[in-house]
Amino acid sequence: MKIKGQKVTLDELDLRILHLLQENAKLTYTEIGSKLDVAHSTVYDRIQLMEEHGVIKKYKVVVDLEKAGVQQIMALMTIHTDPKESEHIASKLAEFPEVLEVSSSFSEELVINAKVVAQDQAKLHSFVAQSIAPLPGVLRIRTSIITKKYKEEASQPFL
Amino acid sequence: MTVPQSRILRNVLREEAFYFFTSIGNYTGQSAASLDEFLQKIKEVNIKSLEFHLSREDFEKWIAQTLGDAKLAEDIKGLRNMKVVGNALRDRLYFLVSRRLKDLKISLETSK
Numbered sequence: 001m002k003i004k005g006q007k008v009t010l011d012e013l014d015l016r017i018l019h020l021l022q023e024n025a026k027l028t029y030t031e032i033g034s035k036l037d038v039a040h041s042t043v044y045d046r047i048q049l050m051e052e053h054g055v056i057k058k059y060k061v062v063v064d065l066e067k068a069g070v071q072q073i074m075a076l077m078t079i080h081t082d083p084k085e086s087e088h089i090a091s092k093l094a095e096f097p098e099v100l101e102v103s104s105s106f107s108e109e110l111v112i113n114a115k116v117v118a119q120d121q122a123k124l125h126s127f128v129a130q131s132i133a134p135l136p137g138v139l140r141i142r143t144s145i146i147t148k149k150y151k152e153e154a155s156q157p158f159l
Numbered sequence: 160m161t162v163p164q165s166r167i168l169r170n171v172l173r174e175e176a177f178y179f180f181t182s183i184g185n186y187t188g189q190s191a192a193s194l195d196e197f198l199q200k201i202k203e204v205n206i207k208s209l210e211f212h213l214s215r216e217d218f219e220k221w222i223a224q225t226l227g228d229a230k231l232a233e234d235i236k237g238l239r240n241m242k243v244v245g246n247a248l249r250d251r252l253y254f255l256v257s258r259r260l261k262d263l264k265i266s267l268e269t270s271k
Contacts, residue, residue: 125183133178133186143184
């Protein structure tokens with residue numbers, strides 16, 4: 001790993017460590033070292049540096065909500081906005097705990113995309129009607145409720 | 160307790176306005192912040208939106224709880240029970256709201 005000012009450049013070993021941690025964040029330094037054929041102290045140093053520089057943001061648990069008995073629905077929202085207000089709307093959306101992801105995209109026009117969760121359809125609708133539709137600059141909203149997931153990657157691969 | 164006509168006819172805050180949806184989470188971009196504006200929107204919004212909100216009792220709730228007009232809410236409840244759909248629903252709803260608006264405005268004028 002090379003650090004020049006604010007810029008961090010990862011080498012092959014860093015990427016391989018990250019890949020293993022994305023698969024299983026509970027692996028010990030020794031286990032990682034043994035898989036990559038390097039000393040555990042090297043793994044420790046690399047991970048420390050990546051944590052310090054924000055390359056590793058956090059370690060989290062991926063819960064199977066169905067097995068945990070949690071009832072909830074997930075929906076994808078496309079929010080058409082006044083372009084002057086889109087940044088503000090995206091920031092406001094990011095503040096709601098019901099909103100898991102917020103991004104903007106451009107096809108024929110700039111839109112904001114959000115992934116939201118709610119206990120049921122009635123609560124989802126109340127949330128959209130009372131918290132999102134009234135935001136200044138919201139022109140219209142399309143919401144699709146997710147009925148089935150075919151793939152869900154908790155980690156993003158390095159392509 | 161009777162709600163004054165001026166209160167029913169007021170403009171409400173943006174957060175209290177009525178937002179027209181066509182289905183769960185699908186906002187049309189149309190909203191009404193007063194009974195006057197609500198009447199206007201009845202003519203303009205997608206018919207699906209009127210049917211969606213009527214079936215969920217959203218109109219009655221907003222008119223009774225936010226505007227404070229129990230009488231109009233009751234009239235709309237009657238319309239819901241008649242299971243009117245399509246343009247007949249738009250026409251009937253427009254008639255009920257416009258008639259009530261007219262009465263409220265006349266009543267407000269005479270009370271001055």
